[in-house]
Amino acid sequence: MTPLMPKSIALWLIEKTSLTFEQIADFCGLHILEVEALANEDHPKTLQAFSPIISGDLTEEEIKQGEADSTHKLKAIENTDYEKYLKSTKKHTSNNQSKFKRKAKPEAILWLLNNYPHISEYQISKLLATTTNTVKAIKSKAYWNYANLVPKNPVNLGLCTEVELSEVIHKANEQLKTK
Numbered sequence: 001m002t003p004l005m006p007k008s009i010a011l012w013l014i015e016k017t018s019l020t021f022e023q024i025a026d027f028c029g030l031h032i033l034e035v036e037a038l039a040n041e042d043h044p045k046t047l048q049a050f051s052p053i054i055s056g057d058l059t060e061e062e063i064k065q066g067e068a069d070s071t072h073k074l075k076a077i078e079n080t081d082y083e084k085y086l087k088s089t090k091k092h093t094s095n096n097q098s099k100f101k102r103k104a105k106p107e108a109i110l111w112l113l114n115n116y117p118h119i120s121e122y123q124i125s126k127l128l129a130t131t132t133n134t135v136k137a138i139k140s141k142a143y144w145n146y147a148n149l150v151p152k153n154p155v156n157l158g159l160c161t162e163v164e165l166s167e168v169i170h171k172a173n174e175q176l177k178t179k
Contacts (some may be wrong), residue, residue, distance in 0.1 A: 002029030003057045003076070005050055007038065012049035014039045018067045019074075027058075027074040101159060105130050106145065108154035109138045115151075119172040127168050128159050 003009045006028035013024045014035070021039065025032040037043060052058040057076050066072045105128050112124050113135075121135040137143040154160050 003027075003052060003055065005055070006030055007034070007043070007047060008050035009052045009055065009057065010035055011038050011043070011047060012051050013063075015049055016051075017063055019063070020070050023066050023070070023072070023074055027076070101157070104152065104157045105159060106134065106138055106143060107149050107152040108157055108159050109135055110149050111151035111153055113139055116169055116172060118176045119168060120175075123168050123172060127164060128154060 007030070010024050010028040010030055013019055013027075021032050021035045024030075025035045028035070038047075053060060053063075058074060059077060062074055062077075066074050108128055109124055109130065112119055112127075121132045121139065124130075124135045125132045134143070138146065138149070143149070155162050155165055
């Protein structure tokens with residue numbers, strides 16, 4: 001996986017290390033000519049160097065190993081925070097099914113409210129990637145299209161997984177027990 005800001009990281013590696021252009025190009029997913037242009041200061045003045053150590057892409061040990069051996073290929077650290085971010089944004093990506101899912105969310109909210117009234121509005125909004133105002137409106141029957149809603153399981157609609165739903169129900173049950 002290439003770094004999030006490849007040119008900024010390449011610029012930092014050029015300025016702060018003795019890695020070869022090939023190593024930097026390979027790690028950053030750039031062409032070697034792009035790396036050479038960065039080294040020759042043939043880049044926009046607004047481009048700032050950014051440390052791959054700070055971004056969590058490389059360790060100092062990995063850089064030192066690359067400096068010691070010019071044939072060494074730099075290996076990125078698995079950045080689980082970035083991977084979690086990518087997974088969380090999948091709910092919000094626009095595709096052909098997003099309109100269907102947007103229209104299905106109120107029905108899923110109604111299903112959750114009917115079957116699990118102890119789940120909080122916040123938990124429902126987080127699970128289905130919707131707003132708490134929408135959940136409150138459906139709960140109070142003030143939703144603009146409430147009369148036409150048919151409760152449907154959010155798992156069957158593809159809005160969440162069975163595991164995610166089970167986790168939310170379990171948390172809500174635990175909170176109910178502590179009250």
